[in-house]
Amino acid sequence: AAFEVLRNEEPEPAAVIELMLLHVRQQGERAASAVFPAEVAARLRELAAQSAGLPAAGPPSRRIELRSRAGGAA
Structure with missing residues (x-):
């Protein structure tokens, strides 16, 4: 997900924010993605569908990912 921070009457964004959404389940002392x-x-699928045709927000950045403890992609 990405959001742009705009200034009044300025065509270019002042900032672009990228987010990675993660659902975490905590059971006692243990927490794990779920x-x-x-x-x-x-709702997330709806948001993705609504923004699918929009141009990318700002310049591309490096890949955002979680790696498993074994070192592979999660």
């Missing part, structure tokens, strides 16, 4: 609840996943 699948989003169905309602949240549906």
Whole structure:
């Protein structure tokens, strides 16, 4: 997900913010990533569909990813 911070009457964004969304389930002392609840996943799909045709917000950045403890992509 990305958001632009705009200034009044300026055509270029003042800043671009990229986000990685992660759902975490905590059970006692342990926390682990988990699948989003169905309602949240549906809303995220709607957001992705609404913004699919928009140009990229700002210049491309490096890849955002989580790696497993074994070193491979999560």
